[in-house]
Amino acid sequence: MKQLKIAMVTTFFPPHNFGGDGVFVQRLSNSLARRGHDVHVIHDRDAFSLGSKALVANTSDGHDSTDPRVTVHCLDGGVTGKLDLIATHQLGMPVAKSDELKKLLNQNFDVIHFHNVSLLGGPGVLTYGKGVKLCTLHDHWFVCATHVLWRNDEEACTKRTCMSCTLAAHRPPQIWRYTGAIERAAKSVDAFLAPSEFARGSHLSNGFPAPIRVLPHFLADPIDAESAERVHERPFFLFVGRLEKIKGVQVLIEQFAKFKGADLVVVGNGNYEETLRSAAAGLDHIHFLGRMSSERLSEFYRQAVAVLVPSLCYETFGLVPLEAFSTATPVIVNNLGALPEVVRDGGGIVYGSELDLLEAMKKLLADDQLRRSIGLAGLANFKTNYSEAKHIERYLSLIEELQNRHLEVSCPVK
DSSP states (O other), rough: OOOOEEEEOOOOOOTTTTHHHHHHHHHHHHHHHHHTOEEEEEHHHHHHHHHHTSSOOOOOOOSOOOTTTTTTEEEGGGHHHHHHHHHHHSSSSSTTTTTHHHHHSSSSEEEEEEEEOTTTTGGGGGSSSEEEEEEEESSSSTOTTTTSSSETTTTSSSOOOHHHHHHHTTTTOGGGGGGHHHHHHTOOOEEESSHHHHHHHHHHHHHHOOEEEEOOOBBBBOOOOSSOOOSSSSOEEEEEEOOOOGGGGHHHHHTTTTTSSSSSEOOOOEEEEEEEEHHHHOOEEEEEEEEOOOHHHHHHHHHSSSSEEEEOOOOOOOOHHHHHHHHTOOOEEESSSTHHHHTTTTTTEEESSEEEEHHHHHHHOOOOHHHHHHHHHHHHHHHHSSSSSHHHHHHHHHHHHHHHHHHHHHSSOO
């Protein structure tokens, strides 16, 4: 395929980034740039500034820095930037930055790939620009005002109570969600992409108005390097991620209050951290280590008995399991959302109850051969389904298919 000019449009992008979607955009941009494509990233610094006091940023999360061949366009509204974000949130379309976005996206891109655009124009920005248009559904924002289908800040959503749920999350209602704005904007997109079959199904079952293709996320190929240094004295299980209520670390603390055969090591931070530390007070075998470099974190992955993923919400994918797979370390995941799907082809144990979780931990702690066999199955799963090369092959093949479709429309065969 010839060199492509590609725009990545995203609310967040490292270092002005929260969560995993911006990190994924960075990885994808770097991978395409290394292959000779002309990649431009358009993101919004104001969105990061608005949330930076309430959330913990991934400003140095250990992932690769942006490749110097990637051109980054950082939008900044200055003193009125936050007001613009509020207007965009309420109207579902670009407001003060509309002209700048149009100017950037009218640069004859072959591909415009939208990611999380919740505060970078809402659904209205999907109509901007020309060329092949993709949109990745990183979370449930298109069908849920709180993004995560987490009802009333208490439980995974099983019944739609959107207005009361939005108020419980301390967010103003978005009237544009009831005006057909998403349906109209979706007509401008050639392909919506979901990282898992679960994410595809959950969007469609919640009324998403367009077809969705599945394209799993990826990690860069693992580096064969292992330190002889022990990173922790006792055997340990590992949690990696944001410390938020929906991530379920409180469940682990409850179990480790009874389970003393190994330690729990928690890597990450977030606005639920103080509550979690209080819950773990007096439990000397639970350790909060904050954030750490990717090099050091990789050793924790390698040396953990297993990586625990106890998410209580509907994850659309699971990058942490992939990171564990890449080091041949087993994962133990909650039977919810896309997590069982990610480990379906090997590398993990799925639990459905707290008793199941305890039993899985005991088995892996007691049987090193079982741990090794599950870990190697995860590594094979990673190489087969979630490698960088596999993702880029699928990605470019999809773009070529859609470009051909554009040609057929513009130049129909007589």
